[in-house]
Amino acid sequence: MxxxxxxxxxxxxxxxxxxxxxxxxxxxxxxxxxxxxxxxxxxxxxxxxxxxxxxxxxxxxxxxxxxxxxxxxxxxxxxxxxxxxxxxxxxxxxxxxxxxxxxxxxxxxxxxxxxxxxxxxxxxxxxxxxxxxxxxxxxxxxxxxxxxxxxxxxxxxxxxxxxxxxxxxxxxxxxxxxxxxxxxxxxxxxxxxxxxxxxxxxxxxxxxxxxxxxxxxxxxxxxxxxxxxxxxxxxxxxxxxxxxxxxxxxxxxxxxxxxxxxxxxxxxxxxxxxxxxxxxxxxxxxxxxxxxxxxxxxxxxxxxxxxxxxxxxxxxxxxxxxxxxxxxxxxxxxxxxxxxxxxxxxxxxxxxxxxxxxxxxxxxxxDEHGHFRIVDRTKDMFISGGENVYPAEVEAAIFEHPAVAEAAVVGVPDEKWGEVGRAFVVPMPGSHLDPADVPAFLAGRLAKYKIPVYVDVVDDLPRTGSNKVRKGPLRERPL
Known part of the structure; x- marks a missing residue:
């Protein structure tokens, strides 16, 4: 052949x-x-x-x-x-x-x-x-x-x-x-x-x-x-x-x-x-x-x-x-x-x-036996129910909401799915943003497994000296 x-x-x-x-x-x-x-x-x-x-x-x-x-x-x-x-x-x-x-x-x-x-x-x-x-x-x-x-x-x-x-x-x-x-x-x-x-x-x-x-x-x-x-x-x-x-x-x-x-x-x-x-x-x-x-x-x-x-x-x-x-x-x-x-x-x-x-x-x-143990991800991707979720994609979709100024998404532990999304959202000045507005806005724009389960409306996001969002402190915040 x-x-x-x-x-x-x-x-x-x-x-x-x-x-x-x-x-x-x-x-x-x-x-x-x-x-x-x-x-x-x-x-x-x-x-x-x-x-x-x-x-x-x-x-x-x-x-x-x-x-x-x-x-x-x-x-x-x-x-x-x-x-x-x-x-x-x-x-x-x-x-x-x-x-x-x-x-x-x-x-x-x-x-x-x-x-x-x-x-x-x-x-x-x-x-x-x-x-x-x-x-x-x-x-x-x-x-x-x-x-x-x-x-x-x-x-x-x-x-x-x-x-x-x-x-x-x-x-x-x-x-x-x-x-x-x-x-x-x-x-x-x-x-x-x-x-x-x-x-x-x-x-x-x-x-x-x-x-x-x-x-x-x-x-x-x-x-x-x-x-x-x-x-x-x-x-x-x-x-x-x-x-x-x-x-x-x-x-x-x-x-x-x-x-x-x-x-x-x-x-x-x-x-x-x-x-x-x-x-x-x-x-x-x-x-x-x-x-x-x-x-x-x-x-x-x-x-x-x-x-x-x-x-x-x-x-x-x-x-x-x-x-x-x-x-x-x-x-x-x-x-x-x-x-x-x-x-x-x-x-x-x-x-x-x-x-x-x-x-x-x-x-x-x-380890001492030559076995690999995965401890973390250098990328921000997390896995929810076996599906890869990339925060940048979710953040880009959240940014389309007219009342959103900034957003950061991290994965947090979940008993059923392994990990689910948690979004930290900064509203536009003078705008009111209800946490429930974000999942409703994303429905139809993103697959369901990508939509954050938790949404926190915050005044600002933690940043590095070069103005990049620090996601480590966000992951550590209690639900």
Whole structure:
């Protein structure tokens, strides 16, 4: 095959294991052979609609087999996949579509954007009414496979480019750390537009010929039901998802006997929650990484989870990780690291140091066993329910309120979400600003998880000698 990227995977899997179940959605199984045919039909339809090598193809919607088919069809064509966060507001989605210059969009929710090919899921099956035609576009490991948007500290999202090689090497790293088997039944319960659900669960399972059980959206009861009904062996979740399972009245009697591995990331997991699962004989595989590292950088294998509770683990097999100082910024180098940001040379240059070491912006210490422990973030970003929130973006939106003179946003601890936003707002002289006005103003402008839960109206903000806002004292203020 000339296509040496992920676009060749469906054909290879269909040849090796045509009758195995690739996907299960709403209890309907799809074999690898069936999935391959559907991907070729979609690729043919997109090609006839004008999609060419290097073009961007976007997907917007909850988890669905159409996400998987659109992704692989895009890779078959040598095009670039752009998965969009369905939780974002219309203006945020439109920005990402414009920035990526997407020529095609498969969507499950309405979107107002000028795109050449725009197919809703209701018309999706009709769009696939093509005879499967074998396609073999030349694709190398260095070609860009996807663009995943991460909010920038300047307020504008940045499109992190991941190559086919980045994704493949990340799979290799994951398979070294986790004993993924050919009979794996993986519950894909986190959103597929997230790098972890996509690259740490779906793709490694596909590579091994296992089965991915796709949940449209997270639901505690449905999770318990699917684990028992399909004998799920592996799942990924952020800490809020695992906390929800442990807090459910079904927890004590739930049938989890099939589960071999639990994997988490996105934010530190409270040690008490880890021990709750260990008491059920279940171990967490914990990892640290980010979109730009595809995402694995360090990993704590299940066999070490009891001895090193709360650790982010060791560098993954094919990747180098170090820190500068102690605590120091985490730097990552390896074949899984992004080549840079889409159409943003300045951000790309700023993201690397000493040549090819990627600057994560996170602070860590390394213990006597060589394990990394993430202690803080050099950037102001915080994580709420597994979602990255960048204060600069939220502050920019608050500034649009006519009664606001200044604003500063920090993350504060929250039992349910890990962290939530707290905004300190200075009103315009002579203006009255009620704290409730800010969340109401942001509704529809920002995704719900970005909107601050707490709002303090203050007379001024603490500043440095160079007039920059000092966020440390704001984080320390009692609620």
């Amino acid at each position: 000339r296509n040496q990227g992920l676009g060749s995977w469906p054909a290879r899997r269909a040849a090796m294991s045509p009758g195995r179940t690739a996907l299960v959605f709403e209890d309907r199984p799809v074999t690898y052979a069936e999935l391959h045919r559907r991907i070729l039909r979609l690729a043919g339809a997109l090609r006839d609609a004008g999609v060419r090598r290097g073009d961007r193809v976007a997907y917007l919607g909850q988890n669905h087999p159409a996400f998987v088919e659109t992704m692989f069809a895009t890779y078959v064509l040598g095009a670039v996949f752009v998965p969009l966060n369905f939780r974002l507001t219309q203006p945020e989605i439109e920005y990402q579509l414009r920035d990526s210059a997407a020529v095609a969009l498969i969507h499950a929710q309405p979107v107002d954007a000028d795109i050449s090919v725009k197919i809703g899921l209701q018309a999706y099956e009709a769009f696939l009414a093509y005879e499967p035609v074998e396609l073999d576009e030349p694709v190398t490991h260095d070609d860009v496979a996807c663009i995943l948007y991460t909010s920038g500290t300047t307020g504008n999202p940045k499109g992190a480019m991941l190559t086919h090689g980045n994704l493949i090497w990340n799979c290799y790293n994951l398979l070294v750390c986790v004993d993924v088997a050919s009979d794996e039944v993986t519950l894909v319960s986190a959103p597929l537009f997230h790098v972890a659900a996509l690259n740490q669960c779906l793709l490694p399972t596909f590579l091994k010929g296992g089965t991915s059980v796709i949940m449209p959206a997270w639901n505690v009861d449905e999770c318990f039901d699917l684990i028992a009904r399909h004998r799920v062996t592996w799942m990924f979740g952020v800490s809020t998802m695992f906390a929800g399972l442990a807090q459910s009245p079904r927890w004590a009697d739930a049938d989890l006997s099939s589960v071999r591995n639990l994997m988490t990331g996105g934010a530190p997991v409270p040690e008490a929650l880890i021990r709750t699962y260990q008491e059920r004989g279940l171990a967490f595989c914990q990892g640290y990484g980010m979109t730009e590292t595809a995402p694995g950088a360090t990993f704590l294998e299940a066999r070490e989870s009891r001895e090193h509770v709360g650790s982010a683990g060791l560098p993954v097999f094919f990747t180098d990780v170090r820190i500068e100082g102690s605590p120091g910024e985490v730097l990552v180098r390896g074949p899984n690291v992004t080549p840079g940001y889409w159409n943003d040379e300045a951000a790309t240059a700023a993201a690397f140091t000493d040549g090819d070491w990627f600057r994560t912006g996170d602070l860590a210490v390394i």
